[in-house]
Amino acid sequence: MSTPTMDDAAKVLADPQAYADEPKLHAALTHLRANAPVSRVEVPNYRPFWAITKHADVMDIERNNALFTNWPRPVLTTTEGDEMSAAAGVRTLIHLDDPQHRAMRAIGADWFRPKAMRALKVRVDELATTYVDKMLADGPECDFVQEIAVNYPLFVIMSLLGIPESDFSRMLKLTQELFGSDDSEFKLGSSNEDQLPALLDMFGYFNGVTAARREHPTEDLASAIANARIDGEPLSDIETVSYYLIVATAGHDTTSATISGGLHGLIDNPDQLDRLRGNLDLMPLATEEMIRWATPVKEFMRTAAEDTEVRGVPIEAGESVLLSYVSANRDEDAFTDPFHFDVGREPNKHVAFGYGVHFCLGAALARMEVNSFFTELVPRLKSIELNGDPEHVATTFVGGLKHLPVRYSLR
Incomplete structure (x- = not known):
């Protein structure tokens, strides 16, 4: 059994600003993978946790969902955030363990199966064309994130839920406030309590949706959720x-981050853009590489149900581990030349969607959206370059680029 380690480099994982500085973040994570792949993190305002940075260890923990549970700490937040979440009683799919997780997941599963995705593809392709046309009309410059990437997947997921288009801007504002609570541009204040109005607004809105769908069921995912029953009970x-x-x-922020991160990867690697333009059959592989490259979900947490060990380091029952997806997806032992953006990368066993029973429910939809958008954009793209400095969201959970100023020419 190896000696438990505590490496200061692991503190970046509890620093939202570190995720807005990718060179700093990746330098720390590269160091950790080589020197302290399982490192205890103790920093002010957070309950202690173990940082897991190797791809193989992340996969092992994801596989063993009985030993490493999602409840009670599914994501990294401050101690205050943990307490506020518990008080609010939020229990999403990422908070649940089996058998409750399995029963809840089944409610939405049919809406993301291949048959449903085939039916939705026409709409996704139409929206991809709409937003590439918007780039053409608004060019030759734009902030790709704010004008294109945040809106395209928002329209897709809101259409699936059956939310009226008049409410899309409200949903965008609320999702940015909830996931951008650590970012100075999006957060509502300096404490977790300041984010409560956005959460309550979201609660109020969707309680109204539930009431409406129960009174008048419709053919959308919101109605399926509102009228679902588990063990006979609503x-x-x-x-x-x-x-x-x-x-x-x-379903919105993750895809937005992948599309903007994918375009940034193509701009920074024009040889890969030319390669993709010359062979659109590479698009499925390019899609996976964009997802790996952006890794919009930075981490999930798990809690040990009993005493165990990871890579020889003892983890006591009740202690939390942080699964660093962003580190695992740059692991030198899992990927050849992991810091090279390769649109033909194969195999590409990234963990951006998680693994095991908690594998992302909407993975097929996200892949379709990314594929459809770049299948429309790349053949029409004559030139593209940065038109300013890209900026990333400060976060410890979900995020990516918040600004990507570009200059381009389209046909």
Whole structure:
């Protein structure tokens, strides 16, 4: 059994600003993978946790969902945030363990199966064309994130839920406030309590959706959630709102971050853009590489149900581990030349969607959206370059670029 380690480099994982400085973040994570792949982190305002930075260890923990549970600490937040989340009673899919997780997941599963995705593809392709046309009309410059990347997947996921288009801007504002609570541009204040109005606004809105769909069921995912039953009983208000919350937020911000991060990867690697332009059959592989490259979900947490060890380091029952997806997806032992953006990378066993029973419910939809957008954009793109400095969201959970100023020419 190896000696438990505590490496100061691991503190970046509890520093939202570090995720806005990718060179600093990746330098720290590269050091940790080589020198302290399992490192205890103790920093002010956070409960202690173990940082897991190697791809193989992340996969092992994800596989063993009985030993490493999602509840009670599914994501890294401050101690105050942990307490506020517990008090609010939010129980989304990422908070649940089996058998509750399996029963809740089944409610939305059919909406993300291949048959449903084939039916949705026409709409996704139409929206991809709409937003590439918007780039053409608004060019030759734009902030790609704010004008294109945040809106395209928002339209897709809101259409799936059946939310009226007149409410899309409200949903965008709320998702940015919830996931951008550590970022000075998006956060509502300096404490977790300042984010409570956004959460309550989201609760109020979706409680209204539930009431409407129960009175008048429709053919959309929101109606499926509102009218679902487990063991013969309808979902409680907190359960329905929690379900909407995870679909609306995770289904939007993650795809937005992948599309903007993918375009940034192509701009920084013009040889890969030329390669993709010359062979669109590479698009499925390019899509996976964009997802790996952006890794929009930075981490998930798990809690040990009993005493165990990871890579020889003892983890006591009740202690938390942080699964650093962003580190695992740059692991030199899992990927050849991991810091090279390669649109033909194969194999590409990234963990951006998680693994095991908690594998991302909307993975097929995210892949479709990324594929459809770049299948429309790349053949029409004559030139593109940065038109200013890209900026990343400060976060410890979900995020990516918040500004990507570009200059381009389209046909």
